[in-house]
Amino acid sequence: MQRRHLILGSAVSIAACASFAPQKPLFKDNSVTQSLRPAKPEDGFSFPYILQIPALAADAVVPHLLVETNNSGPISSEVEPHLAPTSELARQGLGGRVSLALRAPLLMPVFPRDTEIYTHSLGRSTMLSDSRTLRRLDLQLLAMAQDAKHELARQGHRVHPKLM
Numbered sequence: 430m431q432r433r434h435l436i437l438g439s440a441v442s443i444a445a446c447a448s449f450a451p452q453k454p455l456f457k458d459n460s461v462t463q464s465l466r467p468a469k470p471e472d473g474f475s476f477p478y479i480l481q482i483p484a485l486a487a488d489a490v491v492p493h494l495l496v497e498t499n500n501s502g503p504i505s506s507e508v509e510p511h512l513a514p515t516s517e518l519a520r521q522g523l524g525g526r527v528s529l530a531l532r533a534p535l536l537m538p539v540f541p542r543d544t545e546i547y548t549h550s551l552g553r554s555t556m557l558s559d560s561r562t563l564r565r566l567d568l569q570l571l572a573m574a575q576d577a578k579h580e581l582a583r584q585g586h587r588v589h590p591k592l593m
Contacts, residue, residue: 460483460484460529461481461482461483461484461520461525461528461529462481462482463479463480463481463482463516463519463520464479464480464481465477465478465479465480465512465516465539466478466479466480466573466576466577466580468508469572469576472572472575472576473568473569473571473572473575474538474569474570474572474573474576475561475562475563475569476508476538476539476540476541476562476569477508477512477538477539478536478537478538478539478573478576478577479515479516479519479535479536479537479538479539480534480535480536480577480580480581481519481520481525481528481534481535481536481537482534482535482581482584482586483528483529483532483533483534483535484532491587491588491589492531492532492533492534492588492589493533493588493589493591493592493593494533494534494535494536494574494577494578494581494588494589494592494593495524495527495528495531495533495534495535495536495592495593496535496536496537496570496574496592496593497519497522497523497524497535497536497537498537498538498540498549498551498570499511499514499515499518499537499538499539499540499549500518500549500550501514501515501517501518501522501549502514502515502542503542504542504543504544505541505542505543506541506542506543507541508539508541511539511540511541511542512539515537515538515539518537519535519537524537533588533593534577534581534586534588536573536574536577538566538569538570538573540566546558546560546563548563548566551566551567551570574592
């Protein structure tokens with residue numbers, strides 16, 4: 430099992446270095462598909478995010494989009510070192526397990542974490558950052574959610590308008 434995760438981590442790192450294409454499949458099995466969605470500064474977000482889609486129920490319940498910020502990876506202001514840990518957290522962490530249990534899609538941003546601003550907490554120092562890319566991460570996260578909803582709709586999945 431660990432070897433599979435190491436291979437996946439390497440694949441994620443290689444994919445990140447190659448550039449952010451429109452969507453990169455990261456992981457797929459019978460219960461879940463995970464992909465890396467690219468940063469789209471023109472749409473309001475400067476960082477990529479993980480979109481994990483479980484096998485969605487065909488019943489009348491329309492799931493909410495579950496959003497969980499990443500709290501993984503090394504201290505680095507670069508995105509690449511955070512890709513594999515965020516992918517792993519989305520699959521194995523609490524949000525991933527809740528997503529599978531509720532059969533609700535999961536959005537997890539790949540926010541970097543540098544030494545001066547603990548971005549993963551979305552705290553005061555993050556909200557007041559003057560950095561061009563870090564400015565208003567809360568609004569960037571909402572823009573990612575909007576993008577994820579559009580992608581889910583494009584794939585034929587309905588989600589509730591409110592976020593969880």
